[in-house]
Amino acid sequence: MSKHLICNESELPLNTMKAVKLDGNNVLVYHIEDGFYATQSSCTHVFAPLKKGKIVDGCKIECPLHRARFDIRSGEVVDWANFPPGIQLLNAVRKEKALATYSVSLEEGNVFVSV
Numbered sequence: 796m797s798k799h800l801i802c803n804e805s806e807l808p809l810n811t812m813k814a815v816k817l818d819g820n821n822v823l824v825y826h827i828e829d830g831f832y833a834t835q836s837s838c839t840h841v842f843a844p845l846k847k848g849k850i851v852d853g854c855k856i857e858c859p860l861h862r863a864r865f866d867i868r869s870g871e872v873v874d875w876a877n878f879p880p881g882i883q884l885l886n887a888v889r890k891e892k893a894l895a896t897y898s899v900s901l902e903e904g905n906v907f908v909s910v
């Protein structure tokens with residue numbers, strides 16, 4: 796496992812996210828009310844880029860494509876893909892799957908992610 800400096804915490808304001816590539820992994824780093832978190836950056840449904848999605852309810856990332864929602868803190872699915880109507884047909888083969896998460900640490904105001 797290696798630890799990477801992402802940025803100073805002041806460069807990642809509350810309710811924003813930053814996409815980075817760490818050792819070949821596409822990672823999304825978030826700053827939410829509960830702190831700093833990191834998940835894989837592609838949706839587990841059909842791999843849309845979550846960096847184009849939005850943070851909702853202060854702690855969830857919503858996929859821009861079919862609106863699956865994941866808890867940023869745990870990666871768990873909160874709501875599976877539900878848009879547009881009919882997407883449920885695809886869900887028969889694309890089952891719910893949590894996002895991979897990465898550990899984040901804050902040291903002297905700098906944000907680090909370990910992958």
Ligand code: FES
Nearest residue numbers: 838840841858861
């Ligand atoms: S790709 Fe994210 S919900 Fe379908």
